[in-house]
Every structure is written in structure tokens, then in C-alpha cells.
Amino acid sequence: MTSLPRLAVFDVDGTLIDSQHNIVAAMGLAFRAQGLEEMTATAVRRIIGLSLVEAVARLRPDLPSSRHEAIAQSYKDAFFTLRSRPDHTEPLFPGAAEALALLEADNWLLGIATGKSRRGLLSMIERHGLQGRFVTLQTADGNPGKPHPAMVLQAMSEAGVEAENTVMIGDTSFDMQMARAARARAAGVVWGYHPPGDLLEAGAETMIEDFKGLPVALNALLERR
The missing domain is CATH 1.10.150 (DNA polymerase; domain 1)
Known part of the structure; x- marks a missing residue:
């Protein structure tokens, strides 16, 4: 590794x-x-x-x-x-928090690239107790929207990581296209809002079935040069 x-x-x-x-x-x-x-x-x-x-x-x-x-x-x-509203809920997908912790323990740096506003993103991070976990936060407020590569490029710059050692994890074809345009690696997830076939067509190099398997899948992807 x-x-x-x-x-x-x-x-x-x-x-x-x-x-x-x-x-x-x-x-x-x-x-x-x-x-x-x-x-x-x-x-x-x-x-x-x-x-x-x-x-x-x-x-x-x-x-x-x-x-x-x-x-x-x-x-x-x-x-x-x-x-x-008091009944508002946007739950983390099962295993997400645990996977983030495992990646951190394995010395991965973590970042965000989202179409959300920065206000919305910070609200989500606070609501789920994820403060301090991400070294770079990229939103549509300060960057061109997906699939433009700017968010991933800026994330890599802020984290000091090269494209070949960066993986974009997302559920839409826009995420995969953004990753490839930035020359980063692209990992799709099957539980999101675009069909897996769309992600593969857009450049996903691997499809992740659940968060439990995510840390191993990311390490395996970087080993494939």
C-alpha cells in the first residue's frame, strides 16, 4: 500500500x-x-x-x-x-459513520464535494456529529457545479493529495464524470439515486454494495494502477 x-x-x-x-x-x-x-x-x-x-x-x-x-x-x-420542522430527517445511510471512522483510522483524508449550499452542508455535518472529520469541504457556492471537475481539483489542492491517490465516491453519473474530468479515481455506490449502469457508463471503476465494504474497496481500487 x-x-x-x-x-x-x-x-x-x-x-x-x-x-x-x-x-x-x-x-x-x-x-x-x-x-x-x-x-x-x-x-x-x-x-x-x-x-x-x-x-x-x-x-x-x-x-x-x-x-x-x-x-x-x-x-x-x-x-x-x-x-x-421537528419531524425533519435526513438519516445517514447504514454504516456510513462507521466507514468514515475506519478510513480515518487507516490514515485516509476525508473530503466532501456536493451540490448542496455550504449552509446546508454545515447543518448536515452538525446534525450527524461529523464536525472536524473532513479536511476539505467543496460546495456549489464556491465552485462550478458537477460534473465540472473544480470541486475535486480544489479538494485535492487543499488536502495536498495527487489525483492518482484520490477517490471520488458518489451515487450519480455527475459524480463519476466529475472524478474522471479531474483525473481522480471514481467509485460508485449502488444505494443512491442513479442506476448502477449509469454510473458505470459515466466512468465508475468499481461499484460498492454497502458501507461495510467501502474501506477495502477503496484500498483495492488504488492498488489497481
Whole structure:
């Protein structure tokens, strides 16, 4: 095993946490607030991971950019309202916290690359007691959205890790495309919001069945040069 530093960069929605019910609900509220028909849950799941305005634009490419921005703002308002409710929940997927701890114990550096806002990301980290665990936090607030490689490139720069020793872990084709564009390694997970076949087509080098197997799978991937 290489003695060089290794970096595991995680997507959030659909990879670390199960948030699709809140995203679908918030998008429905946003479209209704703008006097538009709601999109189907299937359509919304397909755009999870993109930056917000880009996600809205893919859902309704027939609308002008000004409407995309208005819907995005309504989404932010709706999501803030949902997050404030006492019954709000976005659970970690089973085994996620344990896998992060195992990677840390194995001297992996951990990072995040997400389409969430920084405020939303920090709220998630605090809610699940993950403060101090990640050495780099990349969001859509300060970077081009996925699949642009900027978030992974910035994560590698901040962590001081080369692309060949960096793995992007995600559940969407956007994550895999971003990893490959940054020349990092790409690991897909089967429990998220895009079908495994889409991830493999987008460049996933391995598919991870559950968090229990993630540490071994990442080490095995870096051993494949």
C-alpha cells in the first residue's frame, strides 16, 4: 500500500445521507410557489447532485434563466422551512459513520464535494456529529457545479493529495464524470439515486454494495494502477 496521502471525497445526497424525500418535497413546493406543475419524483431524483439552478434548468429547459433562478430561490425557501420542522430527517445511510471512522483510522483524508449550499452542508455535518472529520469541504457556492471537475481539483489542492491517490465516491453519473474530468479515481455506490449502469457508463471503476465494504474497496481500487 502506498505511503503517500490518500483522499476520499464523498458526495452527500444519495451517498452519505438519504435526503431524496426532502429534495422531492422542496422541489414540489418551489414549482407550486412559481405557479408551475410539479415534476415527478423520478425526474427530480435524476437531477440530484447538480447545482440548484442547473438542476432546475434540466427539469424545465423550456423556461428562461430568470425563471430558473426564481424557482431555485423558492426551493431554498421551501427547504429551509422543511428543515425547521421537528419531524425533519435526513438519516445517514447504514454504516456510513462507521466507514468514515475506519478510513480515518487507516490514515485516509476525508473530503466532501456536493451540490448542496455550504449552509446546508454545515447543518448536515452538525446534525450527524461529523464536525472536524473532513479536511476539505467543496460546495456549489464556491465552485462550478458537477460534473465540472473544480470541486475535486480544489479538494485535492487543499488536502495536498495527487489525483492518482484520490477517490471520488458518489451515487450519480455527475459524480463519476466529475472524478474522471479531474483525473481522480471514481467509485460508485449502488444505494443512491442513479442506476448502477449509469454510473458505470459515466466512468465508475468499481461499484460498492454497502458501507461495510467501502474501506477495502477503496484500498483495492488504488492498488489497481
